[in-house]
Structure formats: structure tokens, C-alpha cells
Amino acid sequence: MNSRQLNLNESETHLHGKHGKQPITFTLVSAPSSYFLNFWSVDSCQKKMLRALNLLRSVGTPVNSFSRTFGVSPWRSLKEIRERQDGDTLIIEAVHVKSPREGHVVKSDNQHGACSLCALGLDVKHTDILIIKQFMDSEAKLYPRKITGLCRWQQRKMRYVIEMAIRAGLVNPLVASQPIPAYQRGWRKFNTYFDESEIPPSKSEYAIQKVKEFEEAYQLAKAEKDAHEEMLKTQRERRLSRS
Amino acid sequence: MSSFRRAQQWATFARVWHLYDMRWQNPYESSHLIGKYLSGRAKPIYHPLNDCGDHVVVINSKEVALPGDDWYRRAYFHHRTYAGTKTWTLAYELHEANNTLIVKKAVYYALDKNLLRRPIMERLHIFPDANIPPAIAANITNQIRPLRPVPVKLEEIPQEVEKDCPQLFDLPKDFVLGGNVWGKPEPERKAQPIRTPYKPWGKEPR
Numbered sequence: 150m151n152s153r154q155l156n157l158n159e160s161e162t163h164l165h166g167k168h169g170k171q172p173i174t175f176t177l178v179s180a181p182s183s184y185f186l187n188f189w190s191v192d193s194c195q196k197k198m199l200r201a202l203n204l205l206r207s208v209g210t211p212v213n214s215f216s217r218t219f220g221v222s223p224w225r226s227l228k229e230i231r232e233r234q235d236g237d238t239l240i241i242e243a244v245h246v247k248s249p250r251e252g253h254v255v256k257s258d259n260q261h262g263a264c265s266l267c268a269l270g271l272d273v274k275h276t277d278i279l280i281i282k283q284f285m286d287s288e289a290k291l292y293p294r295k296i297t298g299l300c301r302w303q304q305r306k307m308r309y310v311i312e313m314a315i316r317a318g319l320v321n322p323l324v325a326s327q328p329i330p331a332y333q334r335g336w337r338k339f340n341t342y343f344d345e346s347e348i349p350p351s352k353s354e355y356a357i358q359k360v361k362e363f364e365e366a367y368q369l370a371k372a373e374k375d376a377h378e379e380m381l382k383t384q385r386e387r388r389l390s391r392s
Numbered sequence: 393m394s395s396f397r398r399a400q401q402w403a404t405f406a407r408v409w410h411l412y413d414m415r416w417q418n419p420y421e422s423s424h425l426i427g428k429y430l431s432g433r434a435k436p437i438y439h440p441l442n443d444c445g446d447h448v449v450v451i452n453s454k455e456v457a458l459p460g461d462d463w464y465r466r467a468y469f470h471h472r473t474y475a476g477t478k479t480w481t482l483a484y485e486l487h488e489a490n491n492t493l494i495v496k497k498a499v500y501y502a503l504d505k506n507l508l509r510r511p512i513m514e515r516l517h518i519f520p521d522a523n524i525p526p527a528i529a530a531n532i533t534n535q536i537r538p539l540r541p542v543p544v545k546l547e548e549i550p551q552e553v554e555k556d557c558p559q560l561f562d563l564p565k566d567f568v569l570g571g572n573v574w575g576k577p578e579p580e581r582k583a584q585p586i587r588t589p590y591k592p593w594g595k596e597p598r
Contacts, residue, residue: 229569255560278544278549283560293573
């Protein structure tokens with residue numbers, strides 16, 4: 150275990166019958182050194198792999214199906230997990246890659262720590278799919294707030310807006326590349342659009358209090374404005390009566 | 393009378409042919425706009441007893457858009473005047489049977505309810521797609537601006553445009569491309585009940 154290789158020779162014999170003649174070994178190519186110190190102990194890691202293999206044996210799925218979600222180390226940087234067959238060894242490696250968004254990120258002057266949508270003052274509609282797409286994965290699921298970096302209100306709004314875009318047929322949640330044929334969609338084959346103003350207000354205590362505060366401030370400002378206008382009106386009347 | 397005034401006189405009493413593209417438009421909103429041109433309200437010489445309306449050619453009527461769940465909430469009532477012949481046809485059923493009827497009914501209800509309504513409706517030409525007979529296409533001289541923009545699907549956007557689009561945030565450093573965001577492998581994740589923010593009231597058909 151000192152070298153960064155995990156050879157599970159025990160499981161080879163079991164895997165022989167179902168998954169072809171080649172013995173299968175797993176090789177961890179690029180695990181960071183912090184892996185041993187930080188997150189999982191080696192034993193738990195080995196246990197996890199064995200459990201996964203047991204599960205594979207019972208279900209009888211090909212090995213490739215679980216290698217996607219196979220994580221044995223804490224994520225340190227933007228990575229891509231690749232797998233390749235080198236002789237009779239299946240190599241799963243995490244390669245450091247450049248972020249696809251590098252150079253395209255909008256810079257906003259949010260000195261007060263506002264989220265990206267609040268800072269730019271964007272009113273996102275469900276038809277703005279190039280914006281919506283940035284906040285969701287390939288299955289049209291919204292990323293958690295830890296990743297998107299949005300405030301609660303905007304995150305909640307994005308949740309609704311994504312649902313609207315899916316229901317309007319602008320985004321395909323099943324397979325991003327494959328369009329759904331019209332005959333499979335029933336009444337949904339006809340075009341539908343949504344109104345963002347119909348998103349129900351949040352029922353959380355925080356939101357209710359914020360809305361209350363806003364309404365109070367609005368009433369105050371309105372009363373002030375009305376008083377000012379009334380004063381101007383009386384001045385005008387006085388001026389007219391003088392002349 | 394000068395030649396200009398004479399031409400103006402002709403243009404005043406001429407019937408103009410307008411084109412309206414119904415793709416992704418709400419028929420009930422745009423029916424009032426179409427009705428304005430059909431009945432001649434847009435003209436200065438308009439009078440309710442004056443038959444001065446224009447022709448409107450509506451294309452792409454099969455691609456109308458209804459808001460929200462209107463496709464299965466909106467019902468069209470019909471009675472054949474025999475006992476037990478009341479029918480309530482849902483909007484999507486009506487549209488499946490005839491893809492011009494929703495637009496026609498919407499404009500019919502938007503017009504003034506008087507004896508001129510049926511002659512005015514004769515000047516409305518609806519086509520399910522963009523194929524217009526050349527005899528009608530030759531008359532068209534004006535296009536009415538659609539009310540709402542036509543949305544684009546994600547599949548129709550080319551890759552280059554999608555890549556060059558300005559991004560609102562960068563992915564965090566501990567992000568795995570194509571990985572599981574929630575940190576747990578698939579078989580261990582608990583199955584969640586399907587909850588949608590826009591759960592419609594009642595039952596969806598099909």
C-alpha cells in the first residue's frame with residue numbers, strides 16, 4: 150500500500166467467470182499525498198473497493214458502470230476522471246484539467262459580497278437557457294449552493310426557472326444531445342410558456358420577515374413622497390391665489 | 393385633386409393584407425391585436441358601422457403557445473342541441489383535431505359582437521404552417537410584429553455560441569468534471585421522492 154497501487158488479487162478469481170478471461174486490477178495513478186492524511190484511512194478505502202466489487206458480483210454489471218462515481222480521494226482541483234485499458238490492467242486516473250469557463254467569467258464589482266446574479270442585477274427568465282445552463286449539470290439538475298455561489302433567493306428562483314425551462318421543452322433533462330420525439334410527449338408536444346411573476350413567495354421565516362421589512366420601508370417612502378407632493382401642491386395653490 | 397391626394401384616397405379605402413407569425417405566441421393575447429387590424433380600428437376613418445377592415449394572414453398556427461397548464465385546463469364547450477350532447481373538449485384535444493381552430497375561436501371572441509363579426513371573420517386566413525397559396529402570398533404588404541420573442545431550444549444552439557457565452561461563475565477548485573456532485577456513489581444514495589416545484593393541481597392527462 151505504500152506505492153500508490155491497489156491490487157485486489159483476491160477478487161480476480163471471482164470475476165473470471167462473469168466478466169471475461171482477463172484478470173482485473175485497479176490502479177490508482179494520481180492520488181494526492183494528502184489522501185492518506187486527510188480524509189479516509191487506507192483500510193476504509195480498501196473496504197469500500199471490496200464492497201463495490203461485491204456489489205458488482207451480485208448485480209453482474211460491467212466494471213465500467215461504477216468507475217464514474219468512484220471516488221477514493223478528496224478533490225483538490227478541477228479534475229477529469231479517465232479510464233484506460235493497459236494490457237490486463239484497468240487504469241482509472243484523475244487528470245488535472247483547465248476549467249472550461251476560464252477566460253469567460255464575467256467580472257462584477259461586488260464589494261459587499263453579493264452573489265453573481267444579484268451583483269449584475271439580472272432578471273433571469275426561463276427562456277435564457279444559456280444562463281440557466283451554467284447552473285445545472287448534464288441531467289438538468291441544479292448544482293448545490295456551495296458550487297453556484299448564489300444567495301438563497303436566487304438559488305430558489307433558479308430552481309423554479311430550471312423547472313419551467315424543462316416543462317417548456319427548452320432543456321431536455323434526459324439526454325442532453327438527443328431530442329425527445331414529439332409522439333412520445335403526449336399533450337406536451339404543444340408549446341408552453343411560463344410567467345416568472347407567478348413563482349410563489351418563499352414561506353421561510355427569513356423571507357417572510359424580509360418581505361415585511363421591505364413593505365414597511367415601501368410604505369414609509371410612499372408616505373414621505375405623498376407628503377412632499379402635497380406640500381408642493383399647497384405651495385402652488387398659494388402662489389396661484391396670490392397672483 | 394393632386395396625384396398625391398388621389399393616391400392617398402385610394403390607400404385609405406384599400407384593404408391591406410397583413411401577415412402574422414403565430415409561432416410561440418399566445419392566441420388569446422394576439423387575438424386582440426389581430427382583431428384591431430381585422431375590424432379596422434387602426435384606421436382614422438374607423439366607425440363601428442363602417443366596414444373598413446383589413447385582411448390578416450396568420451401562419452404557423454399549429455405552433456401556438458399556451459401559458460402554464462392551459463393545454464389541459466382550458467375546455468371548449470359545444471352543444472349540438474340534442475339531449476345529452478354537451479361536450480367539453482380540452483384545448484390540446486381540440487388542437488390535435490384541428491390546428492387552426494384555437495386561433496379562429498380566439499379571434500372570434502375578441503371581435504365586437506355585432507352583425508359585422510362574421511363578414512370580418514371571412515377576412516382572416518389561418519394556415520397551420522408557413523405554406524401559403526401563392527395567390528394569397530402575392531397580396532401581403534405588411535407584417536404585424538409578434539408580441540413575445542420566440543425562445544430557442546438548447547439543442548438548437550451551436551456549440552461555438554454555447555462555449556463563447558459569458559459565464560457567471562467559475563467552477564470551484566475541488567470540482568470533478570462528470571463526477572457526482574453530491575459526493576456519494578450512486579448505489580449508496582437514498583432514493584428521493586420525486587418533487588417538482590410546479591406540481592399541477594389535480595391529475596395530468598396521460
